[in-house]
Amino acid sequence: MNRLLVDIEKMSNVALLRLASENNLNPLSDLLVNALVDALMRMEADPDIHAIVLTGSDRAFAAGADIEAMASLNYVDAFGQDYIGKNWDRIRTVRKPLIAAVAGYALGGGCELAMMCDIVVASDDARFGQPEVKLGIVPGAGGTQRLPRSVGKSAAMLMCLTGDAISAQEALSIGLISRVTTRDQLLPVAMEIAQSIARQSLPVVMAIKEAVNRSFESSLSEGLLFERRLFHAGFSLRDQKEGMKAFLDRRQPEFTNS
Numbered sequence: 001m002n003r004l005l006v007d008i009e010k011m012s013n014v015a016l017l018r019l020a021s022e023n024n025l026n027p028l029s030d031l032l033v034n035a036l037v038d039a040l041m042r043m044e045a046d047p048d049i050h051a052i053v054l055t056g057s058d059r060a061f062a063a064g065a066d067i068e069a070m071a072s073l074n075y076v077d078a079f080g081q082d083y084i085g086k087n088w089d090r091i092r093t094v095r096k097p098l099i100a101a102v103a104g105y106a107l108g109g110g111c112e113l114a115m116m117c118d119i120v121v122a123s124d125d126a127r128f129g130q131p132e133v134k135l136g137i138v139p140g141a142g143g144t145q146r147l148p149r150s151v152g153k154s155a156a157m158l159m160c161l162t163g164d165a166i167s168a169q170e171a172l173s174i175g176l177i178s179r180v181t182t183r184d185q186l187l188p189v190a191m192e193i194a195q196s197i198a199r200q201s202l203p204v205v206m207a208i209k210e211a212v213n214r215s216f217e218s219s220l221s222e223g224l225l226f227e228r229r230l231f232h233a234g235f236s237l238r239d240q241k242e243g244m245k246a247f248l249d250r251r252q253p254e255f256t257n258s
């Protein structure tokens, strides 16, 4: 049943995951997020997959948590069930690169889901926002934490405190996303980025993702030490020998992910 909510296509070492709930605004119900987590875990375990593109419908990447399901929640249930915590935390354990391709709305949990991805590409009509304040709640999946780390305090405060959405161009200018495309080009551009990453050595790509993420969790000196250790460890890989030899031979490397 879960699998129907998330379509999976595999192309040249890249998995394209599409949120496909019945409501094309993709309200992030527990069922949908569980299906997404399940799909991500399967792609993580698939040795043929080196990068993952996550997209939504033409109308929305996701319009946030399922408001209907949340409306009657009380504190005891939310706390007791660890609402959001239990499945959302697993998304950030994905070690392969995750690229969000956002068309339409990315609001509340939808914006937070995009921020959990490593790279965000959006179509020029996409809208990003943290409208939770308008519902009388605080963002619950990283809006107050990942957003300021990504765009700085003032822009994050503006979005979280007013709840007003911003355009893709504004999101690009404050550093929330990496690239803006036309609608037509959204998936081709996201897939090209994913395929370009997938052509590199998988263990190196995974180590880079881990190191960049570490920079948000550690002091600069700890982060630099972590990076140095990964850098040194990289000399144990066949792909380091191949990458450098290929450069010196003036040819493309043939990485074996080992």
Ligand code: CO8
Pocket (backbone or CB within 6 Å): 023, 025, 027, 028, 029, 033, 063, 064, 065, 066, 067, 068, 084, 105, 107, 108, 109, 110, 112, 131, 132, 135, 139, 140, 141
């Ligand atoms: N949850 C449940 N149903 C929704 C949601 C939602 N987030 N968004 C839209 N819908 C439903 C509407 O109720 C409506 O249902 P129906 O057809 O039965 O009346 C249908 O989808 C279509 O919606 P609209 O008629 O409103 O469509 P519009 O095109 O007029 O507007 C909008 C589209 C702007 C996206 C509008 O629907 C909207 O503002 N939606 C709510 C956005 C929002 O507030 N999101 C934040 C939710 S809170 C949150 O995300 C907390 C994060 C916690 C972490 C994540 C945990 C999963």
